[in-house]
Amino acid sequence: MTMDIDLIFKIAAIGIIVSILTQVLSRSGRDEQATMTSLAGLVVVLMMLAQKIADLFDLVKTLFEF
Template sequence: MEVDLIFKIAAIGILVAVLNQLLIRSGREEQGLMVVLAGLVCVLMLMVREISDLFDLIKSLFDF
């Protein structure tokens, strides 16, 4: 796993946490929840891409 990917995930997490707290403190809990869900989807999209690359590597390693 690349260090760059870890930094991207950490940056998304920090940004989502700050936005969520700002929205909760201003009384917009629903929008805060939507920000958290959007951040989760972004991180999952990054992870799916990496898992796909891992499966391709394993497939080429065992020559299937």
């Protein structure tokens, strides 16, 4: 059992990069691309997080004997 600090940094880094890209794209008049970038960042983080949530549910199921 380890505390995965890297994941926190990864999510924060993706958030900051997406935020900067969104700002740049929306200021240059490409609002649609800015929205798509924001959506892509969200999907990437969700894919990273899905595994963690599955791990948590598996752990709860195993420990509490479901």
